[in-house]
Amino acid sequence: MVMCAVRQHLLRGSCGAWARFLQRQSRGCVYSSVHGFQQEEIREKLQAFPGGSIELLTQESGLAVLTINYPSRMNAFSGSMMVDLEERVSQLEGWTDGKGLIVQGASGTFCSGSDLNAVRALSNLQDGMKMCMFMQNTLTRLLRLPMISVALVEGRALGGGAELTTACDFRLMAPGSVIQFVHKHMGLVPGWGGAARLVRIVGSQNALKLLGGAVKVDPELALQIGLAEEVLQGEGTGTPLQRAENWLSVYTKGPAPVIQAVKKVVLSGRELPLSEALRTEKDVFGTVWGGPANMQALASKSKHR
Numbered sequence: 001m002v003m004c005a006v007r008q009h010l011l012r013g014s015c016g017a018w019a020r021f022l023q024r025q026s027r028g029c030v031y032s033s034v035h036g037f038q039q040e041e042i043r044e045k046l047q048a049f050p051g052g053s054i055e056l057l058t059q060e061s062g063l064a065v066l067t068i069n070y071p072s073r074m075n076a077f078s079g080s081m082m083v084d085l086e087e088r089v090s091q092l093e094g095w096t097d098g099k100g101l102i103v104q105g106a107s108g109t110f111c112s113g114s115d116l117n118a119v120r121a122l123s124n125l126q127d128g129m130k131m132c133m134f135m136q137n138t139l140t141r142l143l144r145l146p147m148i149s150v151a152l153v154e155g156r157a158l159g160g161g162a163e164l165t166t167a168c169d170f171r172l173m174a175p176g177s178v179i180q181f182v183h184k185h186m187g188l189v190p191g192w193g194g195a196a197r198l199v200r201i202v203g204s205q206n207a208l209k210l211l212g213g214a215v216k217v218d219p220e221l222a223l224q225i226g227l228a229e230e231v232l233q234g235e236g237t238g239t240p241l242q243r244a245e246n247w248l249s250v251y252t253k254g255p256a257p258v259i260q261a262v263k264k265v266v267l268s269g270r271e272l273p274l275s276e277a278l279r280t281e282k283d284v285f286g287t288v289w290g291g292p293a294n295m296q297a298l299a300s301k302s303k304h305r
């Protein structure tokens with residue numbers, strides 16, 4: 001079996017606190033061979049359904065843009081795009097200078113879920129389970145990246161596309177955009193981890209309504225229930241991507257080790273029982289205490305008026 005990329009990252013000797021945290025979190029992946037999950041086997045199956053791509057652009061500023069690119073199918077996820085996404089997440093796990101990530105769709109729409117052609121071909125239970133485990137692993141690793149992530153929603157985020165938005169720390173919506181968990185209309189429930197994450201974002205009552213009613217969530221409703229952080233208003237103030245970058249830059253300003261530490265302590269608080277989260281916070285604190293940014297701030301006698 002191909003070793004989980006997070007595990008490889010750990011073995012390359014990344015920050016000890018983070019390594020211990022991920023070890024406690026089943027090595028960053030939800031499923032492994034213990035659960036009957038064979039990554040290589042499902043990768044091969046998924047590669048048999050090609051089309052589109054997932055593109056990653058990393059910038060010197062520490063900000064990266066991940067683009068879901070299959071415009072002729074409204075950016076639906078083909079099998080090869082699921083594999084692409086896993087590879088891009090591995091790249092981001094190894095990006096030591098990373099501070100922020102924007103996930104967007106190409107050509108003005110976010111993502112219309114899984115490619116229905118691939119879904120039809122993989123409709124037997126065994127293949128469905130394997131695809132589900134593969135995507136859960138990838139999206140869990142995406143959410144656990146040590147950088148602050150934003151889903152920039154333009155147009156539609158449907159089905160698996162709606163699930164993908166929940167694998168980011170924040171959702172920013174363009175006017176007129178829609179997030180819709182259409183699974184019920186497909187005779188399904190979310191399988192890429194979208195339900196579990198949605199409950200944590202909007203609470204179980206709202207999650208029940210969104211899934212049970214397959215509700216079209218527009219920016220106004222998304223703001224009201226806490227699904228979206230902001231509506232990207234402002235014609236003439238740059239493209240939606242530029243506006244999302246501006247929004248994110250407020251939170252990613254500063255040295256990479258400090259921003260990464262911020263994400264790590266929040267993530268451990270979000271995912272771990274309190275005692276474990278406190279121990280992880282102490283470990284992460286130890287990685288910045290007396291570090292270059294800390295020493296510089298002390299030397300400059302900075303004030304926070």
Ligand SMILES: CCCC(=O)SCCNC(=O)CCNC(=O)[C@H](O)C(C)(C)COP(=O)(O)OP(=O)(O)OC[C@H]1O[C@@H](n2cnc3c(N)ncnc32)[C@H](O)[C@@H]1OP(=O)(O)O
Nearest residue numbers: 072073074076112113114115116117158159160161191192
């Ligand atoms: C666990 C994962 C669960 C899932 O994700 S299940 C998949 C859920 N998603 C869906 O059911 C989306 C189905 N598609 C639609 O509802 C509509 O196509 C959509 C996205 C509202 C766009 O509508 P329109 O703007 O009228 O455009 P259109 O229908 O002509 O689409 C343009 C071309 O894109 C294709 N497309 C859109 N979504 C797709 C998908 N998910 N899989 C495969 N192909 C898809 C659509 O078939 C059409 O292709 P073509 O031009 O007819 O060759």
